[in-house]
Amino acid sequence: xxxxxxxxxxxxxxxxxxxxxxxxxxxxxxxxxxxxxxxxxxxxxxxxxxxxxxxxxxxxxxxxxxxxxxxxxxxxxxxxxxxxxxxxxxxxxxxxxxxxxxxxxxxxxxxxxxxxxxxxxxxxxxxxxxxxxxxxxxxxxxxxxxxxxxxxxxxxxxxxxxxxxxxxxxxxxxxxxxxxxxxxxxxxxxxxxxxxxxxxxxxxxxxxxxxxxxxxxxxxxxxxxxxxxxxxxxxxxxxxxxxxxxxxxxxxxxxxxxxxxxxxxxxxxxxxxxxxxxxxxxxxxxxxxxxxxxxxxxxxxxxxxxxxxxxxxxxxxxxxxxxxxxxxxxxxxxxxxxxxxxxxxxxxxxxxxxxxxxxxxxxxxxxxxxxxxxxxxxxxxxxxxxxxxxxxxxxxxxxxxxxxxxxxxxxxxxxxxxxxxxxxxxxxxxxxxxxxxxxxxxxxxxxxxxxxxxxxxxxxxxxxxxxxxxxxxxxxxxxxxxxxxxxxxxxxxxxxxxxxxxxxxxxxxxxxxxxxxxxxxxxxxxxxxxxxxxxxxxxxxxxxxxxxxxxxxxxxxxxxxxxxxxxxxxxxxxxxxxxxxxxxxxxxxxxxxxxxxxxxxxxxxxxxxxxxxxxxxxxxxxxxxxxxxxxxxxxxxxxxxxxxxxxxxxxxxxxxxxxx
Numbered sequence: 001x002x003x004x005x006x007x008x009x010x011x012x013x014x015x016x017x018x019x020x021x022x023x024x025x026x027x028x029x030x031x032x033x034x035x036x037x038x039x040x041x042x043x044x045x046x047x048x049x050x051x052x053x054x055x056x057x058x059x060x061x062x063x064x065x066x067x068x069x070x071x072x073x074x075x076x077x078x079x080x081x082x083x084x085x086x087x088x089x090x091x092x093x094x095x096x097x098x099x100x101x102x103x104x105x106x107x108x109x110x111x112x113x114x115x116x117x118x119x120x121x122x123x124x125x126x127x128x129x130x131x132x133x134x135x136x137x138x139x140x141x142x143x144x145x146x147x148x149x150x151x152x153x154x155x156x157x158x159x160x161x162x163x164x165x166x167x168x169x170x171x172x173x174x175x176x177x178x179x180x181x182x183x184x185x186x187x188x189x190x191x192x193x194x195x196x197x198x199x200x201x202x203x204x205x206x207x208x209x210x211x212x213x214x215x216x217x218x219x220x221x222x223x224x225x226x227x228x229x230x231x232x233x234x235x236x237x238x239x240x241x242x243x244x245x246x247x248x249x250x251x252x253x254x255x256x257x258x259x260x261x262x263x264x265x266x267x268x269x270x271x272x273x274x275x276x277x278x279x280x281x282x283x284x285x286x287x288x289x290x291x292x293x294x295x296x297x298x299x300x301x302x303x304x305x306x307x308x309x310x311x312x313x314x315x316x317x318x319x320x321x322x323x324x325x326x327x328x329x330x331x332x333x334x335x336x337x338x339x340x341x342x343x344x345x346x347x348x349x350x351x352x353x354x355x356x357x358x359x360x361x362x363x364x365x366x367x368x369x370x371x372x373x374x375x376x377x378x379x380x381x382x383x384x385x386x387x388x389x390x391x392x393x394x395x396x397x398x399x400x401x402x403x404x405x406x407x408x409x410x411x412x413x414x415x416x417x418x419x420x421x422x423x424x425x426x427x428x429x430x431x432x433x434x435x436x437x438x439x440x441x442x443x444x445x446x447x448x449x450x451x452x453x454x455x456x457x458x459x460x461x462x463x464x465x466x467x468x469x470x471x472x473x474x475x476x477x478x479x480x481x482x483x484x485x486x487x488x489x490x491x492x493x494x495x496x497x498x499x500x501x502x503x504x505x506x507x508x509x510x511x512x513x514x515x516x517x518x519x520x521x522x523x524x525x526x527x528x529x530x531x532x533x534x535x536x537x538x539x540x541x542x543x544x545x546x547x548x549x550x551x552x553x554x555x556x557x558x559x560x561x562x563x564x565x566x567x568x569x570x571x572x573x574x575x576x577x578x579x580x581x582x583x584x585x586x587x588x589x590x591x592x593x594x595x596x597x598x599x600x601x602x603x604x605x606x607x608x609x610x611x612x613x614x615x616x617x618x619x620x621x622x623x624x625x626x627x628x629x630x631x632x633x634x635x636x637x638x639x640x641x642x643x644x645x646x647x648x649x650x651x652x653x654x655x656x657x658x659x660x
Contacts, residue, residue, distance in 0.1 A: 038123040041133075048137060051116050051144050052214075054109040056151035058082060058580040059315050059515040060328035060498075065101035071325035073508050076346045076483075079333045082581035087596060087603055088356050089495065089578065092349045093486030095628035097597070097635040103647045104155055106148055107162065113145045114165040135202035143203065143215045143223065146195035150227050153192060154585060155644045157253035157657065158185040182646075182654055184251040186260060189231035193267055196224035205279070212306050212316070213514075218279045219313035222518040224271040225526045232264030232530065233589040240591040241639040243658040252655055253643050258535060265534035272527035273543075275312075281520045284310040286554045291363060294416035294556035302498045305514040312518040320509025327509040331500045336423060336475040337488055338432050341505050348475070351491040352422045352577075354604040354623065358382075360415040360574050361557070369552070369561035371570065374410050374606060376621040378402050385604060389624040390450050390480065396622070397445025403618035407436065407608045410621060416555045421577050423494040425476070425608045430501040436476035436492055437467035438607035441620065449607065450480040450627075457612045467610075477607065480627050490627055491605040497578050521551055521575050522582075528568045544568075551575055593637040600634030602626060 037043030056068050063070045064085065065077050072078070076093065083089040084096045117138055124134040145163075152159045160180035171177040183191070199220035207214050235256035247253045275281065285297035305311045320327030334350040354374070362372035373382040378400040404410060408426025411419065423429055425436040439449035440463055452466040452474075466488075467474040476492065479485040500513050524547035531539030545563035548571045552561065561567050569586075576582045587593040607622040629635065640659030649656045 035122075038119050038126060038128055041129060044120065044123050044129060044137065047116050047119055048140065051109075051113050051141065054106065054112060055144055055147045056104065056106065057147075057315055057515070057517055059517070060317075060330045060511070062581075067102045067104070071320065071509060073329075073345070076349075078329070079346050079349050081350060081578075082584045083350075083578050086583045086587060087353060087601075088573075088583045089350060089352045090491060090603055090626055090628070092351045092480075092488065092490040093483045093628070095626075095632040095635070098637075099641055099644060100155075103644065104151060105647045106152065107160075109148055110145065110162055111165060113141050113148070114163070117141050118165055132202075136204065139199045139202040139220075140215055142195045143199035143220050146192050146199060146220075146223060146227070149188065149192050149195065150223070150230075153185070153188045153227075154230055154588065156646060157247070157643050158183045158188045158251070160654070161188065161191050163191075179653065182247075182250075182252050184255065185234070185253055186231075186251065186256050189227070189234075189264070192227050193224055193231075196220050196227065196271070200224075213314065215313060218275050218281065219518065221271045221275040221279075222312045222523055225268050225275065225523050226518065228264045228268035228271060229526045229530055230585070230589045232261045232268060232533065233591075235261035235264055236533065237589075237591040241594050241642055243639055243642075245658040246655050247643075247657050250655060253657060262534045262536045262538070265530040266536070266538050268526055268530040269534070269539045272523045272530070275523055276520075276527065276547075279312075280309070281312065281523075282309040283520060283550060283554050284308040286550065288416075288554070288556050291413075291416045291556035294554065295420045298417055298420035298555065299496065301519075302516065303500060303513055305516045305519070310520045311514075311516060312520060312523070314517045315515045317512045317514070319512055321507045325509045328511045328515075329508045330498050330513075331503050331511045332505055332508055334495050334499065335505065336429060336432075336434055336494050337472065337478075338434055338475050339430050339505075340487075346487065348487040348489065348494065350495040350578075351489045351605075352493040352495060353491055353626065354493075354606045356573070356577060357414075357418060357422060357424070357493060357606070359570060360418040361552075362413045362415070363557065365557055365559040367559045367561060369559075369567050369570070372414065374621065375402050376410075376606075376623060382623070385623050385625060387625065388630070389607065389622065390627055392446075392448050395445050396441055396447050397613075401611070401620035401622075403611060403614070403620055405618065407619050409619075415557075415574060417574050417577075419496075421495070421497040423496045423499075425492060427496075429494075429496070429499075434494070435467040435474040436489060436608060437465070437474065437610060437619075438477035438492070438622075439609045440465050441609055441611045441613060443612050445613065447609065449609070450477050452478065455612060457617050458615045459617070463610050463612060463617065481631060491603075492607060495578055515580070517580060524548070524551060525568065525572045525575065528563065529565075529572070532563060532565045532568055588642060591642065593642070594639055597635050597637040600636055602629040602634040 037047055061070050062068050063077055063080050064082050084091045120134050120137045123129045161183050162180055166178040169178050200217050203215055203217040203220055205217050238254035284301045288294035288297055317327045333347055335347055337348050340347050358373040359371045406426055411424040427434045439447055440455050441447045452464050454462050454464050457463050476489045478488040480490050500511055503511050528544040528548050531544040541563050549560045602625045605624050605626050607624055609620050611618050611620045643657040645660035646654050646656050
């Protein structure tokens with residue numbers, strides 16, 4: 001049996017088990033036999049805590065190039081997020097795109113879960129735990145196993161299903177005695193959903209405060225809702241991106257029917273509905289007095305997640321500066337330069353795109369729910385993009401810019417979720433006015449960008465291209481395209497969601513706010529999408545419309561919009577932005593990556609500039625290509641990238657995925 005060596009402090013933090021003093025008396029797991037561990041409740045809890053750490057959660061410490069549970073600083077990879085591989089955000093120094101840089105093949109982890117189930121049975125037979133305790137622990141193992149297989153299925157399609165320890169089946173010298181072929185993709189999704197059902201059977205509806213990061217019945221239903229929606233989307237849309245080869249003909253990838261899609265949509269709707277109607281979960285602060293209060297509430301949701309009625313499942317942390325790197329560094333790594341008081345390396349590189357910012361509504365509230373692009377021109381042409389903006393070759397005098405008195409003005413009436421999720425030019429963060437500016441338009445209409453040259457205005461004052469004289473006094477567009485030093489936003493925006501303004505920035509791993517893996521808002525959106533998408537008329541359209549409008553009302557909107565697929569998908573993007581790679585996996589499951597990223601697609605930035613053509617200089621905003629994308633000629637997603645390669649096919653004999 002493979003055993004992970006982990007710290008006692010980390011396990012206590014992850015699980016916040018009661019009886020931690022007894023747990024502390026145990027030796028490290030690599031020095032204690034399974035028989036000894038099953039002699040005490042503390043031993044069983046240690047084993048349980050271990051398998052929780054195996055869950056492939058795309059949290060603060062997940063890095064697409066390295067894997068899960070990656071702590072500590074390792075250069076710029078530490079500041080990479082799966083969101084950067086989509087049109088939702090970018091890393092300021094790099095044109096990231098494509099797939100993860102590691103192979104996820106967790107069969108040693110699955111073996112640990114399977115052996116844990118055996119150990120639970122052994123502990124029950126010894127009288128160490130009661131039958132009720134054994135049932136709960138076994139259901140937790142089913143939940144964790146479902147989560148691990150979901151992590152594989154969404155990356156690989158059909159995989160070998162191993163639901164028990166194979167020790168008694170192994171014939172020495174004959175590895176084929178325990179070889180298991182790949183199941184079809186449909187059979188793999190069916191197994192995941194059945195595991196969720198087994199998890200829900202004996203998990204409690206509520207947990208003690210000391211166990212708040214353990215799974216509940218509602219976590220199992222929520223995971224089933226998520227996995228069933230993913231399976232339904234693949235079943236409905238897998239042939240949007242045709243593939244060929246043995247894996248296709250054997251239905252190891254794709255190969256599902258419209259009837260399969262509807263069955264999965266029904267499973268999603270049923271799981272979501274049961275949770276919504278019976279769990280007592282509710283949206284956090286659903287009725288704000290105004291948009292400003294809505295923004296504050298939404299921001300605070302991610303600071304006190306596990307203590308809210310919206311929280312369903314997540315991961316907790318303790319201060320990693322004194323506890324073996326068990327915290328996280330979201331705030332330290334993504335802080336804007338003006339707030340980087342401790343001199344972190346490779347900071348400030350989480351840059352939301354203009355593509356995302358343009359999706360948010362304003363407060364017209366006319367029942368249409370239409371996105372409201374940032375207004376940059378007086379002629380309404382918000383599709384224009386200036387090419388090669390860093391080359392300073394264009395004259396901007398002929399462009400009918402809309403002029404603003406402050407850099408914050410274009411964003412002032414935007415959906416509260418934008419201002420709670422994104423630091424826009426002119427925002428206040430930790431009491432600091434964040435200055436984001438990318439250049440100046442001279443009095444003759446020529447301009448310069450991405451440089452901090454000083455120019456005199458008509459009023460005799462000196463103006464700086466990046467908004468202030470010193471590099472610690474502004475936060476945008478310095479060292480654009482410089483991989484080593486690109487710590488200033490290159491899109492005009494920084495992330496705000498999950499940023500803890502109260503945390504000490506003195507060192508890495510000092511952040512301890514909870515990662516929300518699943519919250520009620522996602523379940524609302526799952527229900528709505530499944531209701532719109534299924535072809536059998538299943539689900540309640542009135543309820544589905546209510547759920548998406550409840551989210552909008554929580555954001556300060558006063559109208560109601562109709563239930564359409566476009567409305568549901570837009571709400572999903574603005575509500576769940578930057579939360580655990582959801583945009584990435586939505587593009588994968590709906591087979592939209594190759595249509596969104598086609599013909600060298602580029603992502604976009606918004607560059608605020610000071611216009612010195614007026615006696616009282618105003619601000620104008622320029623739509624440009626994200627510089628690293630332009631430098632690399634954009635991105636095109638290939639059909640074969642919907643599935644990752646199966647590792648080690650030369651030795652394990654498994655059928656490889658298409659194009660690998």
